[in-house]
Each structure stands twice: as C-alpha cells, then as structure tokens.
Amino acid sequence: MHDLNNLGPRIIIGFGDGSIFVTETVIFAIIIAIVMSVLALWMTNNMQRQPKGKQVVAEFIVQGIYKLVEDTMGKHNSNFAPYIGTLFIFLLFSNSLGIFGFRPVTADVNTAFALSLTTAFLMQYNGIRTMGFIGKIKHMGSPYPFMFPLKVIEELSFPISLGFRLFGNILGGAIVMALLFTSLETASEALHLPIPLLQAVIPLPGNFFFDIFEPILQAFIFTMLTMVFISMEIVIHGVDHDH
Amino acid sequence: MPLLTPAGFVLGMSALSAACIGLAAVGIGLGQGFAAGKAVEGVARQPEAQGDILKTMLVGQAVAETTGIFAFLISMILLFVNPLVGML
Numbered sequence: 001m002h003d004l005n006n007l008g009p010r011i012i013i014g015f016g017d018g019s020i021f022v023t024e025t026v027i028f029a030i031i032i033a034i035v036m037s038v039l040a041l042w043m044t045n046n047m048q049r050q051p052k053g054k055q056v057v058a059e060f061i062v063q064g065i066y067k068l069v070e071d072t073m074g075k076h077n078s079n080f081a082p083y084i085g086t087l088f089i090f091l092l093f094s095n096s097l098g099i100f101g102f103r104p105v106t107a108d109v110n111t112a113f114a115l116s117l118t119t120a121f122l123m124q125y126n127g128i129r130t131m132g133f134i135g136k137i138k139h140m141g142s143p144y145p146f147m148f149p150l151k152v153i154e155e156l157s158f159p160i161s162l163g164f165r166l167f168g169n170i171l172g173g174a175i176v177m178a179l180l181f182t183s184l185e186t187a188s189e190a191l192h193l194p195i196p197l198l199q200a201v202i203p204l205p206g207n208f209f210f211d212i213f214e215p216i217l218q219a220f221i222f223t224m225l226t227m228v229f230i231s232m233e234i235v236i237h238g239v240d241h242d243h
Numbered sequence: 244m245p246l247l248t249p250a251g252f253v254l255g256m257s258a259l260s261a262a263c264i265g266l267a268a269v270g271i272g273l274g275q276g277f278a279a280g281k282a283v284e285g286v287a288r289q290p291e292a293q294g295d296i297l298k299t300m301l302v303g304q305a306v307a308e309t310t311g312i313f314a315f316l317i318s319m320i321l322l323f324v325n326p327l328v329g330m331l
Binding site for chain 1: 298301305308319
C-alpha cells in the first residue's frame with residue numbers, strides 16, 4: 001500500500017551519503033523487464049507449424065498489436081509494432097502493480113517522463129527522417145511563418161501532457177486506494193474486529209477499477225497517442241491516406 | 244499567542260485552494276459525458292463501427308482529461324509538498 005505521508009517512491013539502496021540511491025521504482029521496473037523477457041522466451045521456444053497452447057496466446061498478442069498499429073498508422077508503418085507492443089505490455093504490467101500491494105512503477109514521474117520523452121524523440125526523429133531538417137522547419141512554418149512559435153509550443157506540450165497524464169492517473173488511483181485502505185483500517189480498529197474483515201472485501205471494486213481497468217485504459221491511451229503523434233509526423237501533405 | 248499564525252493561515256488557504264481545484268472536475272465531467280453521448284449516438288446510427296467509435300472516444304476523452312490531471316497535480320503539490328510554507 002501507498003504511504004500517505006511520503007509521496008515519492010521509497011529508497012531501497014543508498015550509496016555514500018545518500019545522494020546516490022536506487023528507488024523501488026527501478027527495482028520493480030527491472031523485475032518487470034525480466035518477467036517480460038522470460039515470458040517472451042518461454043512462449044516462443046519450441047514453436048510448431050500447427051500452433052497450440054502457449055504459442056496460440058503469443059500469436060494472438062503479436063497479431064493483435066500488428067493489427068492495431070496497421071489500423072492506426074497505416075500498413076507501411078508496421079515496423080513500429082515491436083516498440084508499440086513492448087510499450088503496451090510494459091505499461092500494462094507496471095500500471096497494475098498496485099494489485100499486488102506494491103507502488104506502481106508509473107506512479108513515479110521519472111518513469112512517465114522517460115517513456116514520454118522516448119515518444120518525443122521518435123516523433124522528431126521520424127519527422128526529420130521523412131521530411132528532412134529543412135522540410136520539417138518549412139512544415140512547421142506553414143501555412144504562415146508566424147505559426148512557427150505556436151508549432152514549437154505545440155510540439156513541446158505533447159510529451160509534457162503525455163507524461164503527466166499517465167503519471168497523474170496512476171498516482172491518483174494509488175492515492176485513492178491508499179485513502180480507502182487507511183479509512184477501512186481505522187474503521188475496523190474502532191469496531192474491535194479480531195480480523196480486519198472490512199479491508200478484505202470492501203476495496204475489491206476499487207481494486208478492480210484502479211488496478212485492472214484503469215491500467216489497461218491508460219496503457220492503451222498512451223500507446224494510441226504515441227502512434228498518433230508519430231504518424232502525424234510521418235504522414236505529410238496528404239500523400240498516403242490508406243485508412 | 245495570536246489567534247492566527249502565518250503558517251496556519253498559509254496551510255489553511257492551501258487546503259482551501261486544493262479543494263477549490265476540484266471544480267476542474269466539473270468541466271471534465273461535462274466534456275467526457277458529452278463525448279460519450281455523441282459516441283452512443285454514433286453507435287446507434289452505425290452499429291458496425293462500434294470498435295472504431297469506442298477507440299476514438301477513449302482517446303478524445305483522455306486528451307480532454309489533461310486539464311483535470313494538471314489540476315490534480317497542483318492540488319497534490321499543495322497538500323503534500325507545500326512550497327508556500329517554505330516561503331514564510
């Protein structure tokens with residue numbers, strides 16, 4: 001459960017005078033990365049021509065992500081699917097850590113901004129790759145040159161709002177769950193219950209909403225907006241509209 | 244001892260403003276409800292496009308939510324890591 005007196009993530013390991021430290025965010029992110037890698041390796045070893053068992057699940061996930069990317073970004077941009085899929089699954093795991101009683105990894109502003117800065121880098125890189133540097137400057141200054149500062153502010157605000165949206169939603173859910181658990185703990189202490197019965201059943205709908213529904217929704221929205229932002233940079237001047 | 248200390252005043256006003264930020268939720272609720280209503284109209288008219296309409300509605304609602312998230316962050320900063328008390 002979230003500690004209400006301290007909003008930041010707990011420091012697990014500190015080096016020296018404590019100015020260099022490793023927080024629980026990093027530890028859980030590494031654990032999630034290891035779990036994802038092991039799952040991917042386990043699901044794809046010993047693949048058959050006739051899929052059965054775990055291979056069906058793996059093919060379902062991969063096909064679904066490729067279909068989503070092709071529907072949103074167009075058929076010719078399906079080479080973004082591995083990154084988008086990894087992002088989606090990582091967000092799914094890291095948002096729903098609260099269901100095990102841990103602090104969600106994305107409830108740390110550093111994680112959310114690392115992910116949104118990756119999106120921003122991909123946006124700018126693909127914009128410059130397709131249009132060229134001069135072409136991108138021209139594109140930002142069209143239709144009128146005085147639009148240029150507005151476009152700069154717009155492109156800066158995309159990653160900021162993307163990062164804060166993810167961070168705020170997950171942190172809000174974690175704080176609401178912590179408040180619920182704290183109030184139920186106080187109530188069951190006041191009623192002198194031998195076992196904390198109130199905390200066992202009542203938070204279940206909250207858990208369902210904040211630890212299952214909201215993570216899926218936020219992971220979907222983050223990946224969806226990433227795809228939209230990247231394809232906004234790639235699709236220029238109505239050249240390719242195949243969706 | 245005075246009735247009202249400066250730190251107490253700043254803390255009280257911070258809590259009050261953090262509560263007032265909750266008014267931002269009114270606009271988001273109206274906007275998201277409006278989007279959902281229009282999506283229902285779209286699905287009723289064209290049931291086969293339900294998946295696309297749902298996807299578009301969720302993304303639009305997420306973008307509309309941004310102002311509320313900013314308001315939430317400001318109220319969290321006022322409540323938990325109050326920078327105004329340190330300025331006294």
